[in-house]
Amino acid sequence: MSLTVENLEVHYQTTRGPVHALDGVTFSLADGEIMGLVGESGSGKTTLGKSLIRMDGRMRHVGGTVTLDGVELPIGDTVAMNKFRFSDVSIVPQYAMSAMNPTRKIGRMVRELVESRKIRFSTVRDELNRRLDLVGLDRAVLDRYPIELSGGMKQRMVMVISTLLNPSLLIADEVTSALDVSTQRAVALALASFRDHELVRGMIVITHDVSLVYQIADSITVMYAGRLAETAPTDVMVSEPRHPYTQMLISSLPEVGVRYSGKRLTGIAGSPPALLNPPPGCRFRDRCPLAFDKCAEQPPFVEIAANHKVACWKAM
Amino acid sequence: MGRYFGRKLGIYALTFFVAVTINWLIPRFMPGDPVRSMVTRAGLQDPAGVAAMQDYYTRLFGFDLPIWKQYLNFWGELLQGNFGTSLWAYPQPVGSIILAAVPYTLGLLLPAILLSWWAGNKFGAYAARKKVLDNAVLPVWYILTATPYMWLAILLAWALGKVAGVFPVGRSFSATLQPAWTWVFIEDLISHWFLPFLSLFLVMFGGWAIGMRNLVIYELEADYSHYLGALGAPQRLVRRYAFRNAVLPQVTGLALQLGVIIGGQVVTEIVFDYRGLGYLVLQAISANDLFLLQGVFLFVVIGVLVANFLIDVVYVLVDPRTRVGMGGAA
């Protein structure tokens, strides 16, 4: 699998004008890679995830291309995209708790879903059972209604459904945010195991929790205000972040054992610019301690080391 | 589940009790005296005769008893299915008068409710989120629900009955016919049934269609719809699911609407001089037949309660969420 996203630009239509939620996003994903996508709230993570599979009514594909396995995805075209959904690109949505039709037994829902894609249910039935085992769900859940499942179970069930057709690319949006630490761990590991079993060939894990993606991702991409700030292999990102935003972000995370009296951490003052009419230049400029004149110009997203790209004049 | 129904039944029982009590009370605090109206009907002038007659009817209606006893008797009689004697159709028992009218009312009401519900839901769901269609039909539906039942009835009667002369207007069947299972009669019955049915149907149809449209829009925006969409499920499936889920509140809506629908039925019957319960209500009111009025009212209350209960049962059957919620302790 390979995914290449180039210069992707997506806007939200609002009464006050377009919100530039994604503004020239470029990255690629290698076969078997899990990419962690982190960033502040509102930075465009979910938008990116949605753009790759299904835009909602207000989203407009303004520019850029997405190529999956050599085929350009018609992401702006809701109908044409259908062909790729589920089988090529799939998603575990942020709202897994409510993603299943509350009035259908889960098994039946899956069957109807699969059959609606012109696939015989019998051909995936065994696979379905296997995967339930894989994520530690009793096969009997298929005979239950969603309401009868706990949050963690629902989350895992949705993961199973979404990956049933072995999509090349799986987008997992905040799949663990609503869970307790112990369940979080189980779900995150299950996610990684999908890749390990080659049930999906590439994965974008969206979260606001850097520590979490650190656990399962091969690379981490940091978004800031609709753009990519930095992307790097996980260990590199954690140990040698180059973008000032990444640096500040990582250093503001309290760790077990760290106490304010020992090491007083600091956050990042200020807030990201509004995306309605984003200012030109580096968007982190206003909050950046290193900002200088050049930052009035948009820094390019350049590779500074192997697989390590940064959009910052100072980092180049 | 048992507790759920137990609770529901409790509410219904209480409602029934309240309704019966109100019903028993009101005539006793309001002007009008059935005894005197009966005496008048005998057309007496002589004071002695009047007194004797008065005595007779007072005892007949049980007004000579202490009030609490009257109340208890009322319940006693009621539980035996005895609603008392009608004044309007003296000396027929209220129960049999009502039973004679019920087929007409139900014959009008049931098809109108069920068909309008079914069709309204179908059309509403169909139009939801279809811009052009939606914009075109929505105002029509709103106009329909906003139409007073009797006015639509009058309009239809006037336009299709009087002016166009396509359908007969007035009575459940031609005055010149006798009820019998002959084709002539059945045909006549249906042609008299159609306009009142249509007027009820149309008004209700608008309401259901609007409700369904809004609910489907809501469901189409629900997470599970988006999820299905994201997995490339065709619109057909998404809409089917949305429809199924949107129907559930409509089921409850049906229960809530019953009271209003019955009001509509009453006036429609009056416009078309259709001989159902609505007609009886009007007769009871104008003849000051409090026993009949009480009887019809109780009958309606019982009907509504039973219908509500049935709807509750249906709801539980179609919505797994309620079942799960009731089954589990949490």
Added chain:
Amino acid sequence: MTEPRADIADVEPTPVGAAASELATVPGVATIHAGPMRREALHFALRNKKLVGGLAVVVAFLLLALLGPFFTADDPLAYVGPQSAPPSGEYWFGTTTFGQDVFNEFVHGLRATFLVGSIAALIAGVVGMVVGFTSGYRGGMLDEILNMVTNIVLVLPVLAVLMVIAAYLDVRTVLSQSVIIGLFSWPWVARAVRAQTLSLRSREFVDLAKLSGAPVRRIIFREIAPNMASYLFMVVILLFGSAVLIAATLDFIGLGPSEGVSLGLMLNHAKQWSAMNLGLWWWFIPPGLAITTIVGSLYIMNVGLDEVFNPKLREM
């Protein structure tokens, strides 16, 4: 965990009327600038064809009801013209079999209609809100009891009850009619308000108000109610519509006010004097049409409002 912060402005209900005046009474919030949310709502409100159109129609009728009687004869039932005359330049809506001016009756009847609608809506609104707020906010036994009462009145076939009551009422006036309609129309309001209150009650700003030492009444009326203002407004509109319809129904079966005119009574008279058989269509068409138009416009207005307040329903 992080919630998606789409634009709150779109999602939150916006105060109408009541809440705006509320702002002024809170010390410390002296000046009221039209907040962006309100501007947003106004923006949609003014552009919402349904809302504007519906409102225009209702206002037109209202003006006709308010001003019309000043330009017509005092006594709407006076015999002023030829008998059974069709609409003409002199008698816009024709005359009745007695030579009454239907237009004159019509404008006076409109007044009664608006009166019944407003009073009944007011009463039902107030009772419903008091019951809803109390049972939703106080909870406990009181809630159980009120809830039971609500359920009982809800299940009762209102029209049948009203008929029974009205049938036994000696003197019936527009006022008494409005009152009894109002007194039986509140349950669904109470239910809805209760549900809303329940959900608002658990919102943290209510806790904050408690922590600020605010008494219960202030919490209900200054914290909870304003948040439901748009909702309550719509409730009142719906109540108005249903009260008008119920009143017309009662009038029609002869249980209307024993004096005066109303649109329902006009229909009643038209029926009793065989207008349909005599072909006097101008006698029964205007009143019914007016009721339909007013109530229909109110409903359409309500959809408009709903769309203004609830972005999910907005056209895209």
Added chain:
Amino acid sequence: MLKLDRVSKTYRVGAFGRGTLQAVRDVSFELKPGQVMSLIGESGSGKSTIGRMVLRLLRPTEGTITFDGQDITGLRGGGLKEYYRHAQGVFQDPFSTYNPIFRADRVFAMIRQSYFPGVKDDEWGDRVVESVRSVNLNPDLVLGRYPHQLSGGQLQRLLVARALLLDIKLLVADEIISMLDASTRIDVLNLLADLKERGLAIMFITHDLSLGNYLSDQAVILHKGRIVERGGTERVFGDPRHPYTRTLLASVPRLGVRWEDLPVPETGAHECDAPLEQVEDDHFVACFDDADVHHGRKSEPV
């Protein structure tokens, strides 16, 4: 200063309140001035319930809560108002703590209305500005704005500023930063730390162990409404005794330490009713039954 003595809370749930749900069982602890106590536990463990009982937004079903020796469970009216002069809270969701249709600084006005009706406009304005500054906010940028125009961190800090207008001794912070972005979280935490320095007692409720650890002197681990372990923060985190505490610690994702390196302890806790047992100075553990290890589940389903 704040003392909970065998506090329990039972909710009535279901139709006619026939069902019950015991959200908090038999919880006792004490909070001293200038102390930060973390209440840690997973969702539904009863943390908020305890916090709300302390704030008298709920009444305990059993047990007493005393504040400076006064039993607060029965307070109402004036007494309650006085209590709130000294005890305040900040809640999880900054956006829903503000009434969305009013300006954010209305929270100050509400305080004034109840507690300082006599204060002149000017003086009040000064006090507000001062208080806002003390939480590291620029009054010009935050006053007069609507909640949605401010960031979560700003809103939370405003709430603290609001509390500071009163003569508070106790602040209940219920998941106060869980909805904030990582980059702003720490500032709010630091603000709390400053308050503590000023002698405020803080009850810090969180599900995030690292956050609890960062700030607090005392840690209380809750599981299903019951305290399973409690003591000095370093003691509890450094040497967790209860299997549940260990599970929690092992599941926290940490930068630099992979989960693989921290296997989940294969152990389950059994409920038992004995009181907390002191295992060392300032470290208490609830009874647990190691024999249950073998039928323990990997993770608690939620």
Added chain:
Amino acid sequence: EGDGASSSTGSYPRNETLFTSGTQWGPPSNANPFRQNDYATGTVGLLYETLFLYDPLTDKFEPWLADSEKWVDDKTYEVTLRDGLTWSDGKPITADDVAFTINLGKMKTVPYNPLFGSIESVTAVDDRTTKVTFEEPHYQQWANWVYFNPIVPKHVWEGKSEKDVMQGANFDKPVGSGPYVVETHDQDRMVWKKNDKWWGKDALGMDMKPNYIIDIVNTSNEAALGQVLQGDIDLSNNFLPGIASLVKGGYKLQTYFKDAPYMLAANTTWLIPNTTKAPMNDAAFRRALAYSIDTDKIVNSVYSNIVEKANPTGLLPIWDKYIDKGTVDELGPTFDTGQAKTLLSQAGYRDTNGDGFVENKDGSPVTLKLATPSGWTDWNEAARVIADSAKAAGIQITSETPAAEVVQDQRESGQFDLILNNDRQMDNTPWRYYEYVFGLPVLEKQTTINYGRYENQQAWDLVTQLDATKVDDLAGMNAVTKQLQQIQLTDEPVIPLWYNGLWSQYSNSVWTNWPSDAEGAQVLPTMWHGYLQRGAIKMLAELKPAPQEK
């Protein structure tokens, strides 16, 4: 419900069936001739018959069951039955039946019980002759009795308790003497079938044309109008507003007169003031009130001229010969607002507080309520007109429309200010009228007469005197009625307004040759209670099937 077998055939042959409507306002509840106000339409007339018919149009008594009558002396009356009369079960009708029927009046609740205050004995002299001996004869009343009350078969009614007599529904194959027998009845209809063995076919040479008479229960006039227009109802005795325009509209509709007033006058509608209440206890005020009412407007606008304004005496046109024109010209009030005002101020009723309405002599406001039953639309409308025109004269009247029941209650207990009433029909004697107006004593409940509680012993004595006047003594009667008219016109105990019509409209689509003012067709065209014995029964024999158009 129906107990007739032929109902299963689906319908009765339309061209042999007469459909009527307008008498029955609820389901037929009994065929009991003693329940004068609620027996099923036709019970008296079609099923049971009276000794005589009285035809108000000719003012003649016609022997019916009776062959002849005579006053043997001042206190003895003898009536002789026709020969060969039979009941519908074949048994002969004899004087025993007549005596039995009269004697039933001894039962307290039988409506003609008051007669027994003056009857000494009733005996059958022979098979055909019945002798009634009076203590003190009420000639007028008795003449009324003989045409109004039907004879019932002794062999059926004998042995019934008073309760059975008065409460019995009598629907189960009742035995009568008339031209029709009960076929079946249902909630919405009463079906009569021709009695082929009816004695009158030979004795009277009368053949009732319809083989079936179906009286349809219509509870709204509007519904009846619809059916008449559709040709479903042949004879509608409903009040059908707007009929004037339809008669001319090519609906095959016909009324008694071709032009206004279209209908015969059936009874008088009065405005009845409660004479026990101030200011209606003052004759001067009542007179002023009488002058203030614009009856023409009621006649023209409310009724569109299908009724006529009443003579100031209130006596119906058929009683014209009893009206003393001189007295009327001299005293009879006419609509004259100015005069009303003058009368008021002369009597001391002045507008002292300047509200445009006069006050009582003690200065308290006069606020009168005029109650008409809710749903009685024509009266409601008329009441408004009355209130309006009284207002012009300075009398404040508000029109109220309580339930009929309430109005009745107020009327009987005397708790009203003003009401409308029309309880006296066209009849054989003006005594019935004056009894109504002046009847004494005033009881706590006034159930049928003198609702206004007007007490004038002199007048009542005159009424009694009239009763004791022989029916053929016109001069004697007129001597009394003249005095009564003087009292009435000066005191205005009731204020006559208009003559209610004998509502009657027929469709010519199935039956023709309906009664009209044309030569030879002058019969009362109605099925109303009490009218078949007023000659309307003859209409059935006159009908002709309409030519069938195909």
